[in-house]
Amino acid sequence: MQAYAVIGAFLIIGVALPIATIVLATLVSPRRPNAIKDDTYECGLETVGETWVQFKVQYYIYALIFVVFDIEVVFLYPWAVAYNQLGLFALVEGLIFAGILIAGLLYAWRKDALSWF
Amino acid sequence: MELIDRLFINIGSAFNAFLLQYLSETVVAIIGMLLSAFIISNVAAFTFLFMTYLERKFVGRIQDRLGPNRVGPYGILQPIADGVKMFTKELITPEAAHKVVYNLAPALAVAPALMVFAVIPFGRDMVAADIDVGLLYLVAITSVTEIAIVMGGWASSNKYSLLGAMRAAAQMLSYEIPIVLTLLNLILMAGTLRLTTMVDVQVVPFVLLQPVAFAIFLVAAAAEVARPPFDIPEAESEIIAGYHTEYGGMRFGLFQMAEFVSAFGMACIMTTVFLGGWRPWLIPLPSWLWFAIKVFLVTFLWFWFRGTFPRLRIDQLQAYCWKFLVPASLLNVVVTGVLVSFFPIVRNGEVVVQGAGGWTTVTAIYLGANLLLALVLAILYRRPTARVAAQLRVDQAVPSATAAQEVHVT
Numbered sequence: 001m002q003a004y005a006v007i008g009a010f011l012i013i014g015v016a017l018p019i020a021t022i023v024l025a026t027l028v029s030p031r032r033p034n035a036i037k038d039d040t041y042e043c044g045l046e047t048v049g050e051t052w053v054q055f056k057v058q059y060y061i062y063a064l065i066f067v068v069f070d071i072e073v074v075f076l077y078p079w080a081v082a083y084n085q086l087g088l089f090a091l092v093e094g095l096i097f098a099g100i101l102i103a104g105l106l107y108a109w110r111k112d113a114l115s116w117f
Numbered sequence: 118m119e120l121i122d123r124l125f126i127n128i129g130s131a132f133n134a135f136l137l138q139y140l141s142e143t144v145v146a147i148i149g150m151l152l153s154a155f156i157i158s159n160v161a162a163f164t165f166l167f168m169t170y171l172e173r174k175f176v177g178r179i180q181d182r183l184g185p186n187r188v189g190p191y192g193i194l195q196p197i198a199d200g201v202k203m204f205t206k207e208l209i210t211p212e213a214a215h216k217v218v219y220n221l222a223p224a225l226a227v228a229p230a231l232m233v234f235a236v237i238p239f240g241r242d243m244v245a246a247d248i249d250v251g252l253l254y255l256v257a258i259t260s261v262t263e264i265a266i267v268m269g270g271w272a273s274s275n276k277y278s279l280l281g282a283m284r285a286a287a288q289m290l291s292y293e294i295p296i297v298l299t300l301l302n303l304i305l306m307a308g309t310l311r312l313t314t315m316v317d318v319q320v321v322p323f324v325l326l327q328p329v330a331f332a333i334f335l336v337a338a339a340a341e342v343a344r345p346p347f348d349i350p351e352a353e354s355e356i357i358a359g360y361h362t363e364y365g366g367m368r369f370g371l372f373q374m375a376e377f378v379s380a381f382g383m384a385c386i387m388t389t390v391f392l393g394g395w396r397p398w399l400i401p402l403p404s405w406l407w408f409a410i411k412v413f414l415v416t417f418l419w420f421w422f423r424g425t426f427p428r429l430r431i432d433q434l435q436a437y438c439w440k441f442l443v444p445a446s447l448l449n450v451v452v453t454g455v456l457v458s459f460f461p462i463v464r465n466g467e468v469v470v471q472g473a474g475g476w477t478t479v480t481a482i483y484l485g486a487n488l489l490l491a492l493v494l495a496i497l498y499r500r501p502t503a504r505v506a507a508q509l510r511v512d513q514a515v516p517s518a519t520a521a522q523e524v525h526v527t
Contacts, residue, residue: 002146006246007254009150010235013158014228018371022208022224025367030207038212040275041362051213051274059287062435066290069443073297076450077253080304083457084464091458098451105444114439116432 061113072101122403126242129153153245158231165377166196172420179424206366213274214363222269223368226375229261233382238313240395240405251312252304255386256297259341262379263289266350269372270360281359284431285350288340291438292347295337298446299330302453303390308463316394318468321476324391326462326483327453329490331391333446335418338387340434342380344419346426349434384415441501445494452490456483 040047075097083090108114120127129149136145170185170193177184185192210216236251238244248254263286270282304310306326307318324331340347351359361372388394388411395404402410429437460482462470470479495502 003246003248006150006154007232007235007248009147009154010158010232010245011228013151013154014231015224017158017162017231018224018227021367021371022220025204025206026208029205029366032207033209035212037209040211040213041357042275042277043357047213047276051276051279052271055279055283059283062287062291062439065439066294069294070297073256076301077304077310080301081308081310083305083454084308084461088458091454094454095451098447098454102444102447105439105447109440114436116435 058116065108065113068104069101072097122241122405124403125240125405154235157234157245161231161234161378161381162374164381165374166200168377168381168416169199169373170196171416172423175417175420176424179421200370203367203370208366208368209363211273211275211363215272215274218268218272219363220368222265222272223364223371223375225268226262226265227371227378229258229265230375230378230382232258233379234385236312237382237385237389238316238394239408240403243395243405244313247311247313250310252300252310252315252390255312256293256300259379259382259386260289260293262375265375266360269364273360273363275363277356277358278360278362281350281352281356281362284356285343285360287431288343288347288350288434291435292337292340292442295333295438295442295446296341298443298450299327299334299337300390301450302327302330305450305453305457306462308466312389312394314466315390316396318463319393319396320468320470321480322391322393322396322398325480327391327449327487328484329449329487329494330446330453333442333449334387334391335415337438337442338383339419339422340438342383343376344380345423346428347434348428349431352428380419381412381416384412384419387415388412441498448494449490452486456486 174184185195188194188198235246266285267282270278303323307315343350392411395408397407
């Protein structure tokens with residue numbers, strides 16, 4: 001339990017350190033805002049239209065495939081830790097699982113989900 | 118030797134004993150935790166300063182320049198001058214930005230980068246939090262940084278920032294898969310997620326037993342922390358500065374720090390799981406010194422990458438990850454699974470390989486299997502490799518007249 005408390009300490013320090021830095025920087029840095037300075041910087045051109053627009057779908061598809069693979073980790077990490085105790089059963093099970101994953105990846109590949117349009 | 122090896126532990130326990138004279142046990146424990154977190158975080162932060170200097174100097178030399186050489190002897194005080202400059206710059210908040218998220222993002226980027234160091238064993242018995250799910254914790258905490266990056270890019274309300282943030286999200290998500298899968302090989306061999314045990318069982322460093330996994334991890338880790346040539350989230354020649362375009366002064370400094378500290382953390386992870394952590398190689402030096410040496414070896418490899426390779430395009434980057442690294446690492450897991458069930462290294466928490474002879478045999482078997490795997494991958498991917506090589510020849514032929522003639526002749 002002590003070890004997890006240390007991680008809590010790291011969280012506190014990790015958040016406090018950048019906040020302290022920002023506060024200190026706010027105290028020592030000048031503050032002279034004007035309309036042009038606070039404008040959006042796009043290489044000197046004036047920005048056109050909304051920024052938060054609909055975005056390319058490809059990013060979403062990658063994220064979707066990622067979720068599938070990430071959930072598999074939840075299964076595979078305990079499997080790997082207990083691997084030595086489970087014997088041949090673990091090997092067969094792991095092979096089947098990896099096979100399904102590879103099949104899924106190949107399917108996504110064939111469907112051009114991995115290509116950039 | 119023994120004394121130097123346990124130097125930091127002895128200082129720590131002496132300080133602890135000193136405090137116990139005046140304060141109760143609980144208070145001392147809390148102070149100790151916060152202090153160790155504070156010291157380790159600051160060491161990481163100062164390593165960031167030192168690393169920026171080394172990188173600029175090293176890349177400068179690769180590009181036939183001198184690098185920073187004005188501030189202090191050999192320009193060694195340059196990072197401090199940069200730090201002072203960043204501190205005294207005005208903190209600009211763009212009018213269009215989402216103020217709360219915009220201000221929160223830099224702090225949130227730094228925190229997970231620092232939290233990585235909680236579980237890293239820096240030397241013999243030198244670990245702040247020796248938890249039993251250390252590796253899982255690392256995988257979880259390293260992926261938090263990308264949330265901060267997306268927050269920063271989105272809240273800036275700048276099209277370039279948003280583009281950079283989206284690229285960062287896609288890239289870091291994708292490259293997390295090969296990292297997680299290669300770590301799986303090591304867990305299979307060591308049978309544990311605890312990092313101190315992982316170091317203990319590496320009589321032979323795992324890089325020799327899993328060279329394919331190491332190669333995949335080296336590339337994927339560079340991409341995960343957006344080191345060049347995988348720095349498309351902030352490609353300055355394309356999208357200004359990517360997700361931190363609208364950040365200035367110390368806020369920008371924090372993003373920069375988060376980037377370097379997470380690169381440093383990734384090097385620490387790689388040293389711990391692949392290079393045998395603090396275990397000395399041949400020369401008996403203090404364990405923490407060996408750890409530092411190995412970390413800087415990995416870091417220099419990344420500097421070298423930066424100096425040598427051109428930046429990739431996002432479609433090439435994603436294709437390389439999903440069509441090569443992910444299938445290759447999946448195949449590697451299968452190979453390791455079979456190997457471990459016939460030639461186990463650890464069984465029920467005990468190392469079963471005995472003596473130098475035993476380790477030589479096991480290393481030879483694992484190394485052979487990995488070379489075979491590399492050969493199979495080379496055969497499977499011969500056509501894409503040939504296509505890329507041909508493309509490179511065409512690209513290089515254009516600017517140089519002599520090269521163009523060579524192409525013409527062949």
